[in-house]
Amino acid sequence: MAKTSLDKSKIKILLLEGIHQTAVDNLRNAGYSNIEHLPTSLDEAALIEKIRDVHFIGIRSRTQLNERVFAAAEKLVAVGCFCIGTNQVDLDAALARGIPVFNAPYSNTRSVAELVLAEAIMLLRGIPEKSARAHEGGWLKSAKNSHEARGKTLGIVGYGSIGSQLSVLAESLGFDVIYYDVVAKLGMGNARQVGSLEELLAKADVVSLHVPDLPSTRWMIGAEQIACMKPGGILINASRGSVVVIEPLAEAIREGRLNGAAVDVFPVEPKGNDEEFESPLRGLPNVILTPHIGGSTLEAQENIGIEVSEKLATYSDNGTTVTSVNFPEVALPSHPGKHRLLHIHDNVPGVMSEINRVLSENSINIAGQYLQTNDKVGYVVIDVDKAYGPQALDALRQVAHTLKVRVLYSEGSQDI
Ligand SMILES: NC(=O)C1=CN([C@@H]2O[C@H](COP(=O)(O)OP(=O)(O)OC[C@H]3O[C@@H](n4cnc5c(N)ncnc54)[C@H](O)[C@@H]3O)[C@@H](O)[C@H]2O)C=CC1
Ligand SMILES: O=C(O)CCC(=O)C(=O)O
Numbered sequence: 025m026a027k028t029s030l031d032k033s034k035i036k037i038l039l040l041e042g043i044h045q046t047a048v049d050n051l052r053n054a055g056y057s058n059i060e061h062l063p064t065s066l067d068e069a070a071l072i073e074k075i076r077d078v079h080f081i082g083i084r085s086r087t088q089l090n091e092r093v094f095a096a097a098e099k100l101v102a103v104g105c106f107c108i109g110t111n112q113v114d115l116d117a118a119l120a121r122g123i124p125v126f127n128a129p130y131s132n133t134r135s136v137a138e139l140v141l142a143e144a145i146m147l148l149r150g151i152p153e154k155s156a157r158a159h160e161g162g163w164l165k166s167a168k169n170s171h172e173a174r175g176k177t178l179g180i181v182g183y184g185s186i187g188s189q190l191s192v193l194a195e196s197l198g199f200d201v202i203y204y205d206v207v208a209k210l211g212m213g214n215a216r217q218v219g220s221l222e223e224l225l226a227k228a229d230v231v232s233l234h235v236p237d238l239p240s241t242r243w244m245i246g247a248e249q250i251a252c253m254k255p256g257g258i259l260i261n262a263s264r265g266s267v268v269v270i271e272p273l274a275e276a277i278r279e280g281r282l283n284g285a286a287v288d289v290f291p292v293e294p295k296g297n298d299e300e301f302e303s304p305l306r307g308l309p310n311v312i313l314t315p316h317i318g319g320s321t322l323e324a325q326e327n328i329g330i331e332v333s334e335k336l337a338t339y340s341d342n343g344t345t346v347t348s349v350n351f352p353e354v355a356l357p358s359h360p361g362k363h364r365l366l367h368i369h370d371n372v373p374g375v376m377s378e379i380n381r382v383l384s385e386n387s388i389n390i391a392g393q394y395l396q397t398n399d400k401v402g403y404v405v406i407d408v409d410k411a412y413g414p415q416a417l418d419a420l421r422q423v424a425h426t427l428k429v430r431v432l433y434s435e436g437s438q439d440i
Contacts, residue, residue, distance in 0.1 A: 064295075075100065107319060122427035127332065139288070169256065181203070259284075369402050369423070
């Protein structure tokens with residue numbers, strides 16, 4: 025009997041952190057029924073236990089997929105980050121096991137930009153403090169430290185998707201926009217790139233951070249940088265908690281050197297809504313603290329659910345890895361009537377000739393072959409006319425430097 029693929033109902037999908045229902049619906053419509061959908065993240069011990077028989081996992085920013093978790097994930101085929109940032113995933117550990125990681129690079133961009141703009145206006149007017157006082161029965165009617173946005177300088181650090189979207193919205197409200205980025209970028213509208221972080225900090229009334237978590241951005245705003253900011257300046261961080269050293273920021277607010285701050289992301293964030301949030305910023309005047317909700321709008325979450333689940337289903341069904349953040353990108357046609365082999369291996373010389381030797385020795389004629397590599401991994405997809413026999417598959421798995429082999433039969437179901 026011809027070898028048959030693993031039934032889709034046996035492909036186990038684990039979705040954590042309250043990923044939007046659109047993801048579940050989309051995966052079900054694509055034929056995947058074995059879906060566990062949990063509202064929270066899992067701690068490392070629970071995750072290690074659960075991930076052993078999982079083929080696809082979906083997470084947001086809270087779940088840490090580290091080397092120890094990947095080591096336990098014996099059946100894992102792909103990871104979906106239902107967010108922009110992928111710093112919570114050890115991308116090299118995934119790559120070393122032949123596991124592509126996908127994300128949603130644009131779906132919550134607008135949500136973050138809108139929140140930051142609103143916060144800039146609220147902080148320029150001292151609203152957090154005035155509102156808190158009114159809630160307590162006080163009446164802080166005063167124009168002291170209250171400013172229009174018009175004509176103020178907004179300094180954006182990291183002029184990528186969010187930074188540039190914010191730039192457009194802010195300019196339409198009358199901000200003068202300057203930005204600092206390590207890459208030369210064309211400014212939107214009248215926005216101007218400045219040559220250094222120090223220059224931006226010295227010129228901006230409001231500084232907003234939109235860099236990814238990288239070794240080069242870790243703690244990039246500390247005491248020295250805060251001291252470079254304009255007296256009475258405002259700092260907004262909706263990027264990552266590793267970008268700003270919190271204590272000097274708190275001190276600058278306490279001493280009145282800065283007029284306000286909005287912080288959405290923290291060095292340590294509660295693991296769930298039941299855990300207490302602790303921060304030196306708690307209780308400080310004109311400081312907006314939000315629980316990492318920059319991208320948490322219904323619109324963004326709905327779109328992210330669709331986008332990332334589609335990427336997972338497409339990879340599962342036909343091997344396409346386009347937009348993966350750690351993997352060689354291959355765009356594949358559908359393969360009616362063909363049997364598709366996915367071979368993932370260390371990118372070292374000689375692997376392709378070994379694969380082709382095995383195919384030739386087993387009289388397997390190649391109908392299509394698609395190869396991409398990155399500096400660590402090679403990903404080759406081979407379509408053939410007849411089913412791979414167990415002997416050929418075993419030989420392909422034995423090829424030195426093989427990381428993972430999967431077969432997708434033309435019916436669309438697969439052998440994992
Ligand atoms: N608070 C929240 O809920 C959310 C937070 N984020 C965070 O925002 C970050 C930015 O998102 P996008 O704009 O989509 O990313 P992006 O990749 O489009 O833009 C990042 C920009 O930062 C620049 N950059 C990198 N290193 C830099 C450095 N040392 N100094 C100055 N610029 C530097 C890059 O060249 C790039 O232009 C994400 O990586 C994520 O961590 C994203 C979405 C939601
Ligand atoms: O929605 C989330 O959990 C995280 C949002 C975020 O920080 C991102 O998209 O990078």
